[in-house]
């Protein structure tokens with residue numbers, strides 16, 4: 001695709017510093033290392049680096065134009081320089097225009113919240129695919145255009161990647177796209193310029209305070225998705241979360257709610273909950289779903305509400321939804337021949353861990369023990385570490401504290417932070433095993449018939465990230481082998 005720079009500047013306040021706006025570009029790029037001939041480089045100030053530093057490198061790589069906030073001291077001849085106040089935000093608008101506004105051609109659903117985003121978008125994608133639509137999804141696990149998988153490393157990609165993927169979706173005749181809007185992405189304006197039809201709020205609890213600083217700032221980040229909705233869009237929030245109402249304050253879109261406890265437009269009533277699924281009454285109908293735990297009832301209600309708001313017949317939505325299984329690594333169960341039930345779950349926040357453990361407590365048969373294997377990620381919110389360790393000991397009979405993705409931190413130090421949540425009384429339940437594979441094996445050795453093992457934190461991940469390298473690692477594979485022995 002080729003465009004003139006002037007064709008993508010509509011609606012943006014800019015200043016042409018040098019060069020020519022009729023110059024043709026064939027790609028936009030935020031990362032100097034990936035710029036090629038005929039590229040437009042957008043310099044963004046990030047948390048690790050300042051993209052402005054890499055302008056010379058981008059030009060050497062082939063950039064013919066540069067969008068920046070600060071002007072470089074030396075302007076290179078023949079290159080077009082455009083100054084814009086907030087390049088991070090402008091990136092979304094520029095990318096949208098470059099790709100002919102693909103989000104406007106799709107029914108776009110965005111979801112924000114601490115937990116449940118991936119589950120919700122993956123359910124929506126499966127639901128709409130099964131109802132016969134072409135559809136795309138942007139999620140933590142992977143991006144998908146219909147059934148074609150495009151691997152990803154971020155929950156919400158950068159603005160250029162989002163729009164490029166949506167343009168591919170349009171090309172593949174997709175009518176719908178379902179995407180996670182992470183709080184990092186919202187604050188960094190990765191979603192600026194997107195045209196949402198429905199925005200969903202799942203819940204908010206402790207996470208990412210390293211990045212957002214305070215809880216009110218974290219709430220504000222989530223709210224920003226709703227603040228920017230147009231009147232024609234739908235805002236759908238969980239009314240049982242007291243921050244749901246905050247999302248709707250001053251939100252121009254049409255307001256809708258879902259809930260199990262409060263009054264709501266999409267109201268569910270849990271009738272039964274087992275290790276095989278849950279029975280919920282929605283709109284006077286009792287429907288069996290293959291997802292487990294009260295928290296998943298919320299995800300199902302969000303999905304149901306969004307589908308109905310998009311104009312789908314409620315009966316069909318419920319029928320198809322009942323045939324769908326949860327996303328990979330979310331309450332995924334492996335049962336050994338001795339009837340040890342192992343559960344792999346992506347719970348990596350205190351609230352998620354508590355929900356999953358409470359669900360297991362509720363569903364297990366009296367006398368069956370719960371053995372939890374859990375760690376916390378490195379270079380992420382440190383304050384959740386002792387809380388997660390405490391949660392694990394509160395709801396489990398035995399706990400093996402271990403590593404998650406240590407990233408650039410010392411795994412021993414992470415474990416020491418987690419140990420702060422252990423008291424002399426709970427200490428007897430706890431073992432510390434740095435090597436996650438060993439930790440899982442030990443949990444399996446400890447398990448007796450009918451015990452439940454929860455391996456939390458990494459869910460679908462097929463790697464362990466240590467010092468910038470991703471090594472093959474899959475909780476499910478390790479469990480399957482260990483349970484055989």
Ligand SMILES: CC(=O)N[C@H]1[C@@H](OP(=O)(O)OP(=O)(O)OC[C@H]2O[C@@H](n3ccc(=O)[nH]c3=O)[C@H](O)[C@@H]2O)O[C@H](CO)[C@@H](O)[C@@H]1O[C@H](C)C(=O)N[C@@H](C)C(=O)N[C@H](CCC(=O)O)C(=O)O
Pocket residue numbers: 030031032033043044045046047048049050051052054140153154155156157158182183184185188
């Ligand atoms: C803290 C954070 O969110 N960082 C993300 C952010 O980086 P940043 O804006 O801080 O970028 P930076 O590294 O400071 O660099 C600034 C600019 O210089 C550019 N650069 C940098 C180096 C270079 O050689 N050349 C160059 O041009 C970069 O492309 C960038 O545009 O934007 C980058 C591009 O989109 C992301 O890759 C990067 O994700 C890092 C790897 C990350 O770990 N992010 C996590 C925390 C994250 O965002 N997670 C959320 C999910 C959370 C959840 O699911 O709950 C997500 O949305 O995935």
Ligand SMILES: Nc1ncnc2c1ncn2[C@@H]1O[C@H](COP(=O)(O)OP(=O)(O)OP(=O)(O)O)[C@@H](O)[C@H]1O
Pocket residue numbers: 113114115116117118119120140155180202203295296298299329330331345346347348351352353355356459
């Ligand atoms: N609605 C919910 N409320 C509370 N906890 C939930 C909910 N849905 C899922 N969980 C728990 O949170 C974990 C993560 O779920 P999911 O991957 O759907 O969330 P996410 O918001 O996409 O997370 P991330 O921010 O890492 O992308 C699940 O494995 C489960 O333990």
Ligand SMILES: N[C@H](CCC[C@H](N)C(=O)O)C(=O)O
Pocket residue numbers: 140155348376377378380404405457458461
């Ligand atoms: N999207 C979350 C995922 C955390 C997953 C967990 N396994 C970890 O590495 O901490 C994050 O980037 O903080």
Ligand SMILES: [Mg+2]
Pocket residue numbers: 117118119139140141155180
């Ligand atoms: Mg996710």
